[in-house]
Amino acid sequence: MQFTLKVWRQADREATGDFVTYPVDDISADTSFLELLDILNERLLARGDEPIAFDHDCREGICGTCGCMVNGFAHSHERETTLCQLHMRSFTDGETIIIEPWRSRAFPVLKDLIVDRSAFDRIIQSGGFIAICAGSAPDANATPIPKEAADRAMDAAACIGCGACVAACPNAAAMLFTSAKIAQLASLPQGHPERIERVKKMVSTMELSGFGSCTNHGECEAACPKGISVNFIAKLNRELIRAALWG
Amino acid sequence: MTWPVLGFFNTSTGKKVGMGVTGFVVVGFVIAHMAGNLQVFMGPEKLNQYAAFLVSLGGLLWVLRGIILLAAVLHVIFATQVTLQSWRARPSSYAVYRYQASSYAARTMRLGGPMLALFIIYHLLHLTFGVVQPAGEAFDPHHVYNNVVYGFQVWWLSALYIVAMGLLALHIWHGVSSMLQSVGLNHPKWNPWRFGLSALVAGAVALGNISMPLAVLAGLIQPA
Ligand code: FES
Numbered sequence: 001m002q003f004t005l006k007v008w009r010q011a012d013r014e015a016t017g018d019f020v021t022y023p024v025d026d027i028s029a030d031t032s033f034l035e036l037l038d039i040l041n042e043r044l045l046a047r048g049d050e051p052i053a054f055d056h057d058c059r060e061g062i063c064g065t066c067g068c069m070v071n072g073f074a075h076s077h078e079r080e081t082t083l084c085q086l087h088m089r090s091f092t093d094g095e096t097i098i099i100e101p102w103r104s105r106a107f108p109v110l111k112d113l114i115v116d117r118s119a120f121d122r123i124i125q126s127g128g129f130i131a132i133c134a135g136s137a138p139d140a141n142a143t144p145i146p147k148e149a150a151d152r153a154m155d156a157a158a159c160i161g162c163g164a165c166v167a168a169c170p171n172a173a174a175m176l177f178t179s180a181k182i183a184q185l186a187s188l189p190q191g192h193p194e195r196i197e198r199v200k201k202m203v204s205t206m207e208l209s210g211f212g213s214c215t216n217h218g219e220c221e222a223a224c225p226k227g228i229s230v231n232f233i234a235k236l237n238r239e240l241i242r243a244a245l246w247g
Numbered sequence: 248m249t250w251p252v253l254g255f256f257n258t259s260t261g262k263k264v265g266m267g268v269t270g271f272v273v274v275g276f277v278i279a280h281m282a283g284n285l286q287v288f289m290g291p292e293k294l295n296q297y298a299a300f301l302v303s304l305g306g307l308l309w310v311l312r313g314i315i316l317l318a319a320v321l322h323v324i325f326a327t328q329v330t331l332q333s334w335r336a337r338p339s340s341y342a343v344y345r346y347q348a349s350s351y352a353a354r355t356m357r358l359g360g361p362m363l364a365l366f367i368i369y370h371l372l373h374l375t376f377g378v379v380q381p382a383g384e385a386f387d388p389h390h391v392y393n394n395v396v397y398g399f400q401v402w403w404l405s406a407l408y409i410v411a412m413g414l415l416a417l418h419i420w421h422g423v424s425s426m427l428q429s430v431g432l433n434h435p436k437w438n439p440w441r442f443g444l445s446a447l448v449a450g451a452v453a454l455g456n457i458s459m460p461l462a463v464l465a466g467l468i469q470p471a
């Protein structure tokens with residue numbers, strides 16, 4: 001297959017970037033999207049050009065490191081697919097593909113397609129954990145947890161923190177990410193003692209990081225490679241209202 | 248490291264709970280206002296009596312008006328704040344961006360909101376204060392029925408009201424379901440009802456309100 005790639009190139013945080021067009025040919029349909037970038041980078045290196053910088057790690061759709069906008073979709077137009085799990089067979093031969101980084105004030109571009117997502121780390125650091133001393137591993141079932149609650153916590157814990165929700169959100173809001181982390185802990189008894197402090201701190205850190213304000217469009221849920229539901233955002237809202245009323 | 252804690256109304260959730268609650272008050276008013284106005288179909292007596300009854304409430308009427316006005320003003324303030332926050336959050340926009348999930352109603356909230364605010368001002372000048380009278384007939388504060396009918400006989404004025412009610416329905420359609428989500432009233436089991444309720448309220452407001460100018464234009468309602 002062959003493609004015309006229009007890739008955002010930006011030297012560093014301060015530089016003003018621009019799109020550069022790269023024709024690539026001789027690509028197998030089973031090439032993954034990141035492999036396509038690898039192939040292009042090898043060709044760029046061979047002719048002495050600067051390779052395209054992009055984030056990646058597991059390439060198995062589980063670590064949340066990869067991600068950029070592809071033809072206006074965060075990660076991909078395929079449902080629940082990370083960029084590393086996207087394959088060129090999902091595109092048509094000869095297609096022009098526009099590739100740009102996540103765009104959000106809270107995620108500044110570091111280089112080309114790499115953005116700084118440490119705002120997510122700060123949200124977690126501000127409360128996305130349980131501070132009680134847990135001691136050694138407890139016996140299984142020592143704490144009874146209803147199956148529904150455990151399932152809900154697992155659904156929330158599926159979030160890999162890739163940032164596609166922010167990227168796809170018309171407001172660049174981080175509500176889906178933050179709500180998944182809060183819902184995961186609030187669904188389990190171990191998370192209850194700190195739930196009020198946690199939601200206040202995590203939401204405050206989120207707000208002060210420069211994310212936007214959710215308008216319930218649902219774009220985050222559609223873009224999420226793990227299918228995290230916007231129902232968790234309502235859960236976050238309930239937690240915050242509870243904290244405001246009784247906190 | 249100590250982490251900052253913002254007051255509830257300094258968070259975007261707090262502002263949207265504020266938008267939701269004030270929106271709820273305004274939607275409640277919109278429904279009551281429509282129910283009252285639909286008495287235009289029952290003839291001049293009935294509608295004018297109803298208007299006289301409202302005026303006879305005196306102080307209570309002003310309290311109610313105050314609550315609605317306060318709700319509307321706060322709604323606009325909260326909406327402006329969260330909109331500015333979101334605009335700041337994405338300083339450079341995408342070269343290509345594709346919607347996957349948002350409804351047309353959701354995407355037009357920020358356009359429809361200010362347009363509705365302008366319409367409301369015009370509507371107050373037309374039928375509450377009576378200072379703009381496109382029909383050229385004198386405004387009679389004791390003859391609400393004729394004020395309405397003369398107004399709607401002007402085709403472009405009716406068209407303006409009909410378009411505005413379409414915008415209002417769109418705003419309510421997304422607004423009601425969004426408000427329930429913002430205050431956390433969301434459960435997978437009830438979500439079909441949540442979307443059904445917002446569509447029902449939006450549809451009822453559009454149909455009920457648009458029926459009045461249409462009836463006047465069709466000649467079913469004549470000046471008394
Ligand atoms: S590289 Fe790990 S999820 Fe894509």
